[in-house]
Every structure is written in structure tokens, then in C-alpha cells.
Amino acid sequence: xxxxxxxxxxxxxxxxxxxxxxxxxxxxxxxxxxxxxxxxxxxxxxxxxxxxxxxxxxxxxxxxxxxxxxxxxxxxxxxxxxxxxxxxxxxxxxxxxxxxxxxxxxxxxxxxxxxxxxxxxxxxxxxxxxxxxxxxxxxxxxxxxxxxxxxxxxxxxxxxxxxxxxxxxxxxxxxxxxxxxxxxxxxxxxxxxxxxxxxxxxxxxxxxxxxxxxxxxxxxxxxxxxxxxxxxxxxxxxxxxxxxxxxxxxxxxxxxxxxxxxxxxxxxxxxxxxxxxxxxxxxxxxxxxxxxxxxx
Amino acid sequence: xxxxxxxxxxxxxxxxxxxxxxxxxxxxxxxxxxxxxxxxxxxxxxxxxxxxxxxxxxxxxxxxxxxxxxxxxxxxxxxxxxxxxxxxxxxxxxxxxxxxxxxxxxxxxxxxxxxxxxxxxxxxxxxxxxxxxxxxxxxxxxxxxxxxxxxxxxxxxxxxxxxxxxxxxxxxxxxxxxxxxxxxxxxxxxxxxxxxxxxxxxxxxxxxxxxxxxxxxxxxxxxxxxxxxxxxxxxxxxxxxxxxxxxxxxxxxxxxxxxxxxxxxxxxxxxxxxxxxxxxxxxxxxxxxxxxxxxxxxxxxxxxxxxxxxxxxxxxxxxxxxxxxx
Numbered sequence: 001x002x003x004x005x006x007x008x009x010x011x012x013x014x015x016x017x018x019x020x021x022x023x024x025x026x027x028x029x030x031x032x033x034x035x036x037x038x039x040x041x042x043x044x045x046x047x048x049x050x051x052x053x054x055x056x057x058x059x060x061x062x063x064x065x066x067x068x069x070x071x072x073x074x075x076x077x078x079x080x081x082x083x084x085x086x087x088x089x090x091x092x093x094x095x096x097x098x099x100x101x102x103x104x105x106x107x108x109x110x111x112x113x114x115x116x117x118x119x120x121x122x123x124x125x126x127x128x129x130x131x132x133x134x135x136x137x138x139x140x141x142x143x144x145x146x147x148x149x150x151x152x153x154x155x156x157x158x159x160x161x162x163x164x165x166x167x168x169x170x171x172x173x174x175x176x177x178x179x180x181x182x183x184x185x186x187x188x189x190x191x192x193x194x195x196x197x198x199x200x201x202x203x204x205x206x207x208x209x210x211x212x213x214x215x216x217x218x219x220x221x222x223x224x225x226x227x228x229x230x231x232x233x234x235x236x237x238x239x240x241x242x243x244x245x246x247x248x249x250x251x252x253x254x255x256x257x258x259x260x261x262x263x264x265x266x267x268x269x270x271x272x273x274x275x276x277x278x279x280x281x282x283x284x285x286x287x288x289x290x291x292x293x294x295x296x
Numbered sequence: 297x298x299x300x301x302x303x304x305x306x307x308x309x310x311x312x313x314x315x316x317x318x319x320x321x322x323x324x325x326x327x328x329x330x331x332x333x334x335x336x337x338x339x340x341x342x343x344x345x346x347x348x349x350x351x352x353x354x355x356x357x358x359x360x361x362x363x364x365x366x367x368x369x370x371x372x373x374x375x376x377x378x379x380x381x382x383x384x385x386x387x388x389x390x391x392x393x394x395x396x397x398x399x400x401x402x403x404x405x406x407x408x409x410x411x412x413x414x415x416x417x418x419x420x421x422x423x424x425x426x427x428x429x430x431x432x433x434x435x436x437x438x439x440x441x442x443x444x445x446x447x448x449x450x451x452x453x454x455x456x457x458x459x460x461x462x463x464x465x466x467x468x469x470x471x472x473x474x475x476x477x478x479x480x481x482x483x484x485x486x487x488x489x490x491x492x493x494x495x496x497x498x499x500x501x502x503x504x505x506x507x508x509x510x511x512x513x514x515x516x517x518x519x520x521x522x523x524x525x526x527x528x529x530x531x532x533x534x535x536x537x538x539x540x541x542x543x544x545x546x547x548x549x550x551x552x553x554x555x556x557x558x559x560x561x562x563x564x565x566x567x568x569x570x571x572x573x574x575x576x577x578x579x580x581x582x583x584x585x586x587x588x589x590x591x592x593x594x595x596x597x598x599x600x601x602x603x604x605x606x607x608x609x610x611x612x613x614x615x616x617x618x619x620x621x622x
Contacts, residue, residue, distance in 0.1 A: 028514070032404045036415045039401060042482065043418050046437050049450040053436075066453045108333075111326035119319050127327060134338045138589055140545055140562050141582035144569040145341035145348060148357065168333030199318045203326075228426045230546055235570070246428045250550060253432075260436055260447075267429045274424050282417060285424070289487065290494035 054078070054264035061261045077265035081252075085262065086240065087269050090248030097159060097244065098226050101166035105173050105222060106215055113177030114207050118189065128178075135171050140231055150236060161236035162244075166226055173218045180214035181207070217288035220281060227274065245270050345586075348579035355573050367580035377581070380561040383473060383548075384541045387560075390477035391537035394485050395530070401485075402492035403518060416493070420486035427483070431550030434479040438465035438551075469557040476558060480547050484540070488533055495526035535596040539589055561585060 049066050054077055056070040064070075082088045116128045146165070147156075155161040184207070192202050230246040237244070243251065249270055252263045278285065310317075349367055353360035371377050405416050422430065439449030440462050452462040465475045503521055512520070523530075544560045552558045554567070561581065569578035 029409065032407070032409055033411075036401070036404060036409075036411075040415060040418045043422060046433050046450060046482075049437065050433055062447050065457070066448075066450045108330045112330045115323050115326045119323060121319070121323070123323065127331065130339075131334065134334060136586070136589055136593060137338060137342055138543055138562075138582065138585045140543060141565050141578075141585050142338075142341055142345070144565065144575060144578045144582050145344040146337055147569075148344070148355070148575075149336060149341060164333070165337060168330075168337045174330075193315065199315070199322045203322075224424055228424075230426075230428050230550075231566075235566075246426055249426065249428045249432065253550075263432060263436070267432055270426050270429050274426065275421070278417075278421060278424050286420075286490050286494070289490050 050264045050267050053261055054268050056261050058259060058261060077262045078269065080262050081266040081269055085252055085266050086243050086248045087245065087266050089241065090243045090245045091269075091273075093159065093242060094227060094244040097163055097166070098223055101163050101226060102219055102222050104163070104167035105170050105218065108167060109170070109173040109177050109218065110208060110211055110215070111203070112174050113181055113211075114203050116174075117178045117181040118186070118207075131171050131174060134169070135175075139169075143231070143235055147235065155236075157237055157239050157242065159237065159242060162226075162229075162232045165232060165236075166222075170222070173222065176218055176221075177211060177214055180211060184210045216284060220277075220285055220288050223277070224274075224285075342586075345579045345582050348576050349583045351576045351579075352574075353576045355569075355575055357575070360576070363576065367577045368584070370577060371580055371584055377564060379557070380559050380564045383558065383560050384544070386473040386477050387480060387541035387544050388538065390481055391484075391541055392534075394481045395488055395533055395537060397481070398485050398488035398492055398533075399530075402489050402496060403522065405489070405493055406496045416489070420490055422483050423486035423490075425483070427546040428550055430479065430483045431547050434475070434482070434547075435466070435551045438475050440464040440466070466552055467556050472552060472556050472558055476548050476551060479551065480544065483547070491529055491533060492526060495529040496522055499525040531596065531599055535592055538592050542585060542588055 052067065052069060053061060055073050055075070056064070057074055057076070060068075060070050112131075116124050116131075150156055150161050150165075155164065188206050188210070189202050192206055197205070227245065230250065233242075233244045233247045234250065237247070240251075249263075249266050252266055348360075350362060350364060351360040352363045352366070401415075401419060405412055409415075436449045437451055439447075440452055441448040448456065448462055451465065456462055463471070466472050499522065504517070507517055507521055543562050545562045545566075548554055548558045548560055549563050554560075554563045559567075562585070565578050565581040565585070568574050568581065
């Protein structure tokens with residue numbers, strides 16, 4: 001250790017750094033801030049243009065620069081997007097799908113994880129391998145053949161199609177639950193067994209309450225995933241009345257092809273729920289992401 | 297006899313109530329629905345995919361014909377299909393830039409700097425946004441006005457404001473893919489940043505202090521401490537980048553609808569299946585994608601296990617040293 005220190009003193013680099021002047025440190029900090037502000041501007045400028053544009057009238061949109069503020073806050077675009085653009089309907093449909101799929105995922109996911117993690121039988125090992133194998137399959141391309149099955153079951157063009165797919169093909173959630181269960185001590189179960197509790201009882205009164213943080217993580221990931229998913233709804237729910245947020249927005253391209261101010265209003269409406277959720281749950285979202293993707 | 301039967305019945309119930317019996321019953325009950333779903337919506341379609349890939353068939357599968365490897369030949373020889381692989385390279389290239397940028401930003405956000413949380417939240421937020429919304433934002437951002445139905449988008453407005461000429465970003469095959477890659481980086485970089493920050497923060501802070509005492513500069517700190525510490529995460533992100541580059545869908549689909557040479561492999565697959573109704577050919581494409589993903593995953597597992605082995609060996613050595621010291 002001492003030798004090392006002497007060595008570093010001799011080559012002369014490190015002391016120079018240690019004696020770095022406050023000015024040099026200030027410059028380094030300044031460079032970092034400038035870099036970050038460039039990144040922030042990159043994110044904000046496209047969003048700002050959309051927000052400003054969404055309040056302009058069609059005339060203003062054509063005749064003013066993109067950064068020019070509109071004369072007055074004109075909310076007619078929002079009305080048109082909500083009702084005419086069916087974004088309101090889309091929000092309602094999305095919410096229904098999210099609530100049912102989340103409930104389904106949590107029930108089936110925790111049950112699956114409980115069996116696969118706690119009962120180390122040959123069967124459960126085999127099934128666990130089957131679930132892991134399924135993560136490899138490319139999601140969007142798989143729809144080529146999934147479509148035929150959904151169609152045969154008569155689920156095409158109904159909300160049940162995405163709901164059942166969101167519940168049935170969600171393996172990430174099971175992985176998160178299993179990982180979390182690894183850290184819940186088996187001795188809890190064992191002491192309950194000594195007290196004569198049955199396995200269903202262990203599941204309901206020990207496993208489920210202890211899994212709450214994992215359930216919160218899964219809920220967040222699931223919410224963001226379904227809210228932002230486009231192709232499942234696009235593929236399985238072509239009816240106008242079954243539009244979700246993504247497809248309602250996508251359908252703006254045709255009728256509002258030249259009316260970007262209305263499209264912009266639709267975009268803003270669609271982002272607001274995400275923004276609220278992000279601001280409220282920021283920390284949980286970061287943590288959920290990191291823990292959710294450690295083992296994919 | 298009767299007595300015997302009753303005894304047997306009771307013991308069956310007893311078996312059910314005992315823990316071994318419970319285990320089997322619970323296994324069956326709890327896994328019934330998830331397994332049924334897994335088989336119906338994952339394994340059956342996967343098996344079908346392999347079978348269909350050797351057939352010529354439409355969506356309804358009326359009179360399918362066996363065509364051998366013809367579909368695979370089409371994927372690898374028809375320039376229409378082959379060119380989609382080339383487009384994936386743009387995204388692959390883009391995702392390496394994305395990883396580099398994310399690493400720099402993560403490193404900055406882990407140092408002692410003001411407004412850290414604001415910076416992190418802002419650069420991360422696009423990842424949370426709806427993909428169609430992001431695509432529409434960039435569809436307008438890169439737009440070139442024709443003076444009749446459309447006005448210039450934000451980018452061209454800025455260029456003309458400074459006296460330049462408006463560029464048709466989205467209809468010039470030479471540049472359109474770069475624009476799409478930019479939109480893709482804009483959307484996904486936040487995820488990489490958060491992952492890298494998580495990895496950097498999991499490095500033992502004592503090591504930093506020791507390095508600071510030894511007089512390491514910022515570059516040395518990055519190269520000798522942070523980089524080795526987060527290597528597994530970088531590896532994972534690179535694998536995800538390759539998978540992502542192969543399966544780009546939303547951004548080109550919404551921004552250019554695959555026109556002007558922007559079709560990706562997945563868009564082409566979906567178009568082949570649901571537009572041209574060639575389910576056999578589309579299945580072959582899906583199989584090709586699956587094989588690529590499997591190869592990438594195997595490579596990842598090999599590299600990863602090596603990393604894990606190295607790490608465990610190192611900690612073992614340290615442990616032995618400590619023991620010797622004691």
C-alpha cells in the first residue's frame with residue numbers, strides 16, 4: 001500500500017490532480033452542467049413545440065413560427081381531440097384493460113411464483129424452465145401465429161383479446177415475484193406449518209402480504225407497458241369503439257392529416273397521465289426498472 | 297371389506313390434508329390457469345410458427361401447401377426482405393451511440409452535482425411516454441412544409457430561422473433512417489441511464505474513497521473502478537440493444553409507415569402476414585428472428601456466466617486472504 005502511494009507520487013500525475021485548483025474544479029463542473037443542459041434541451045424542445053402548438057388555431061399554426069406563443073389559450077383543439085378524436089373513449093378503454101389485466105397478472109403471477117419457488121419438485125422445475133424458455137420468443141413476430149388462435153377462440157375485435165394476452169404472456173412479472181420470494185425466508189413458512197397452517201393459508205397470510213413491494217413494482221411496469229403498447233390493440237381491436245390511447249392517437253393521422261394542432265392536443269392529453277404518475281412515483285419507477293431487468 | 301374401504305377413503309382425505317397431498321393439489325390448482333395460458337398463447341403458436349414456415353398458406357389456412365425451404369430462401373435472397381437487415385444496422389449503430397451517451401450521463405449524474413434529480417427525471421421521462429405519441433412528435437419535428445397542407449416542423453423552422461434551407465428529412469432515403477434512429481435514441485436512452493446509475497451506485501463507496509486517497513483522477517476512477525464494476529450491466533444492455541435493433545417497430549411504423557427505405561424486419565413480418573396474407577413466409581421470418589435472438593442469448597449467457605465465475609473467484613480469493621491474515 002505504502003509502496004503504491006510512493007509510486008503514484010513519483011509519476012507525478014496524482015498530486016497534480018489533488019492540488020487541482022478550485023478554478024479547474026469549477027470548469028469541470030461547468031462542463032458537466034453544459035452537457036446536461038444540452039441533453040435537457042434535446043428532450044424539452046420537441047415537447048415544448050407540441051405544447052405550444054396545441055393551443056394555436058389552425059391559422060396561427062400555419063402563419064406563425066413554431067416557438068411563437070399563441071395570442072390566447074385556445075382549448076378548442078383539446079375538445080376536438082377528446083371527443084372527435086375519441087381520446088376520452090381511448091382513456092376509458094385503456095383503463096378497463098389495465099385494471100383487469102393487472103388484477104389477473106397479480107393473482108396468476110403470485111400463485112405461479114409461489115409454487116415454482118417454494119415447492120422444489122421435478123415438475124415445478126420443469127415448468128419454471130418452460131416459462132424461462134418463453135421469454136426468448138420475439139413478441140411482435142409471434143403475433144403472426146397467435147393471431148390465428150385468438151381468431152379461432154372468437155376473441156378477435158374484443159377487449160378480451162389484449163386482456164388475455166397481457167395476463168397470459170407476462171413472464172417478466174413471474175420472474176420479479178420469484179426473485180422477491182427468494183429473499184423471503186422459508187422459515188416463515190416453516191413456523192406457520194408448525195402452527196398447523198395449510199399451504200393456501202400460507203399463501204394468503206404470509207406470501208401475499210410479504211410480496212406487496214414486488215406487487216407495486218409489477219403494477220408500475222405493467223401500467224406503463226399496457227398504456228404505451230400499440231401493436232396488440234392495433235392488431236386485435238380494429239373497431240373504432242374499442243380504441244385505446246395508442247390506437248386513438250394513431251388514427252389521428254388520417255382525418256387530421258393536416259391539422260397538427262389537434263394531433264398535438266391529443267399527444268398532450270395522452271402524456272399527462274404518464275407525467276402525473278411519473279412525478280408521483282419517480283423513485284419506485286427507477287427502482288422497479290433496475291430490479292425488474294436484472295434477470296430477464 | 298366395507299370397513300377397509302372406509303379406511304382407505306379416510307386415508308385419501310388425510311393424504312389430501314397432509315402437506316405432501318396439499319403440495320400436489322396446490323401445484324395443480326395454482327398452475328392450471330397460467331400453464332393453460334402459457335401453452336395456448338406461447339407454445340402452440342411457437343410450434344405452429346415452425347410448421348407454417350415450411351408451408352404456403354393464407355390467414356385462414358385453407359389448403360396449405362408444403363413448400364420446403366422456399367420461404368427461408370425468399371427471406372435470404374429477395375432484396376425486399378434482405379434490405380430490412382441492413383436497416384437494423386442503423387439502429388444497432390445508434391444503440392451503441394446511445395449506450396456511450398448514457399454511460400457519460402450516468403457518470404455525471406453520479407458525481408456531486410447540483411440539479412441531479414431534475415436532470416435525471418428529464419432525460420428519463422421520454423422512456424415513459426407513449427410510443428405513438430413519441431413517433432407523432434418526431435413526425436412533426438422533422439416535417440418539411442409544402443406550403444399548402446403542411447408547415448415546416450420544429451427542426452426546419454430552426455434551420456430557416458438561421459438562414460439555412462429546409463431539408464426533407466423524412467423522405468430522403470439517405471437521411472431518413474438517421475432521423476428515425478435519433479428518435480429512437482431520444483425515446484430509449486433514459487432506460488440505459490437509469491440502469492447504469494443503478495449499477496454505479498451498487499459499487500462499494502469505500503473503493504471510491506480508497507481511490508481518492510490514492511489520488512486517482514476522474515478518468516482513472518472511471519476506467520479502473522466504475523467500468524469493471526458495471527461491466528455485466530453494459531454487457532446486458534448491449535445484448536438488449538442487439539435484440540432491440542432487430543425488433544424495431546413503432547417508430548418507423550408511425551413516422552414513415554416503412555416508406556422511403558425504412559422498413560424494418562418486424563414491420564416487414566407484420567406486413568407480410570396481415571397485409572399480403574402470406575402467413576407461411578411471415579412465419580419463416582419470425583423463425584429467423586427467433587434463431588437470431590437465441591444465438592444472441594446464448595452468447596450473453598456464456599459471457600455472463602464467465603463474469604459471474606470471475607467475480608465469485610475474486611471474492612473467494614479475498615476471503616482466503618482475509619482468513620490468512622486472521
